[in-house]
Amino acid sequence: MNFKKKQKPNQEEEKEDRVIIILQKACLRSIKVKDKYELLNHDDHHRIISQSKEKLSARPDILYQTLITLQDSPLNKAGKLQIYIHTETNVLIQVNPKLHVPRTFHRFKKLMVQLLKNLTIRSTNNSEILLKVIKNPVTKYLPTGCPIIGCSHSSDSLIDLHEFVPKLPKGPIIFILGAMAHGAIDTSYSETTISFSQFPLSASVACGKICFAFENLWEIL
Template identity: 35%
Template sequence: MLPCFSLAGHCFPVADFICNYLVRLHVGAFPAAILSHDLLLTMFTPCANSKLKHKRDKKQTETQCWEEEEQENHGNKILEDPSLKGGLIKKTKLQECDESMGPEEDGTTMMGLAGIPVAPCYRGSKGGIYFVLQNASLVAAYVGKRYQILNPDEHANFLRRKNKNPYDYRPDIVHEALLQIMGSRLCMAGRVHGVFIKTDEGILIRVEPNTQIPKTLGSFCNMMAELLQKFSIKSKGNRGKLLRLIENPVTQHLPVNSRKIGLSVSSPKAVQINDYVAAANHDENLVFVVGAMAHGKIDAEYVDDLISVSALPLSAGTCLRRICVALERNQKIH
């Protein structure tokens, strides 16, 4: 009930009286149009003012609680535990990610070399694959005014003047071998962990599996000539070395639990490569040593097993293609 006062026997509401009084005084701060009963009761009735303040505080509290509940529901994911009857276990997304994608279970690392297509390299329970290209012909010499890798197509006359056989200098063999390895699905899946080149002059080169090998022989020879001069070739942005000269012997760069397998047509142990790969221990690293020369035999001193995959002589590229296909089938890489 609105408060009233009596004047000359008549009852007048307090709000109407004050409103008319302020209008007559021409109070600009409180025009008559906005001086409602609720505003006047709020101004002159302490009880009403307290109730409005309590109502406003209650609304702010409810809004704050609702925002906190929304944040909690957004940040946390409630998972039902089948081992508990009707129980709910709250796990944050970060904890769920750590448990389901931990390094021990997934074991995926990315090798970040700028400007080069990078494939994930899996370091899980399965062993990695390594390749050693033995006796590769990468002989560099100054021909004219440039430092070049000798090959029979461009330097046949130069080699004959030096009383050399032009067909002993075959950089195309190691070029084809690298294209077969880097272009295989095995390498794209990240299973190849390292490629080594041992030249016939005793130089040892390490090639990272994510290196993009030039398609043409001329570009490849220019890259290898630069490598022999500068001892390393970096990726775009200088974030890592793609090719580099390393110290001999190659065995110190191979993992301890590795099985070194040499391939030679003259080996008395002829095997079916698919069956041989399937029977290998998947927890140990496999190192395949393949000759990258026109003729001759590989160095079998550090090889654990010497096998032959064909009764006929095969080129290095064909031999490596058979190995990669057998490994892809065995590891179900499609």
């Protein structure tokens, strides 16, 4: 695999070491139940899902677990992580590293419904934007010339992350992962697709392994 960098704009923020994670096909869909909107999920809306003519994915808990893993990681607390969420309904969301993910799934569902309605979530302390719906495609927000790596258990390229990561060039590194229960991610804009376990991993565990590999590399404790 060749990860040579292309020439990049002379911008210091584009050259800084950091990990950018794109979570694809996240299940975030609000539905109206009686007189209020709720985040579609299997636990609360099993009847609606079973009766729908459309095949509905309803696992926002996968995104919830993954965001907790990422936002709580030492990598994020060290200022070395950026997250984008691309939902199955083509909504693109930018996550502020300062976002504190709610500790209960119930509160998370309410937060996501609010985001889908208002397009932004702001901090109650200083009005800083913590979540924001932005225009597609995600590639317009990515640093130029850096490696873009798809992650899939179905890839024929099985690697050891702790050997793979130190060989990557300095600067931003982008990983694409799925935040859904089943299906394939879009790797059309990636340079390569890798697998880093002989077993299928949840998005949360996969992201945790990526964070840990870079925390080791950059000596983040």
